Amino acid sequence: MGASTHSDEYQEFLKRLRAARLESGLTQLEVANRLGEPQSYVSKCESGERRVDIVELSKFAEIYERPVSYFLGKEN
Template identity: 50%
Template sequence: MPPSLRSRRHRRLAELIARYRDAAGLKQSDVAKQLGRHQPFVSGIESGQRRVDLVELLDLAEVIGFDPHELLKELRKTPRE
């Protein structure tokens, strides 16, 4: 069975992205604009309602200014379900 959007790791990923964005002093709308998207795109990722693919994650890291390797290290600390 594929992992749910509500799996522990998906929830943690959404939380980390939101935390990094907040720490950068950016609003969801700021990030969305730089990505050429609308604010609900970022909101959906941060709320766990939308999966983020690898390319989107790299784009988010570039816009927000976080190291994707660090995010993945943090995410690996979260046990699989």
């Protein structure tokens, strides 16, 4: 079994993922286009329907100009 996407830590990660996009002024479609994915991919990542792996996270971090640690709540 994979790790749950419903843990408190993962829910906090999802909030940060969405917040970073909004703070960057980007729509899900704009992010999807940069990733070469459909808009539904970004939506599923943000909702927790699709689990984000570390390689994908590094791509989101680059687009949002944030360190990976930001998404993990490790940034001071």
